[in-house]
Amino acid sequence: MRFKLTPPGAPIFFISLILAVLAVASLYTHVPAVGHYVAAHRFWVMTAAYAALLAGVIFDGL
DSSP states (O other): OOOOOOOOOHHHHHHHHHHHHHHHHHHHSOOTTTHHHHHHTHHHHHHHHHHHHHHHHHSTTO
């Protein structure tokens, strides 16, 4: 079984990048507006960032 992997589209890449940056930034500083949620659920925010990137690679057209 072979997978046809494609590069993720720009929107998926930037959504993943923003989520990952928010998760890492919450380690060192307070992020306004969403900081409390991101700090409380840092692991799941980073997991969501990688899951979005993975979906963009696996599914064509994302």
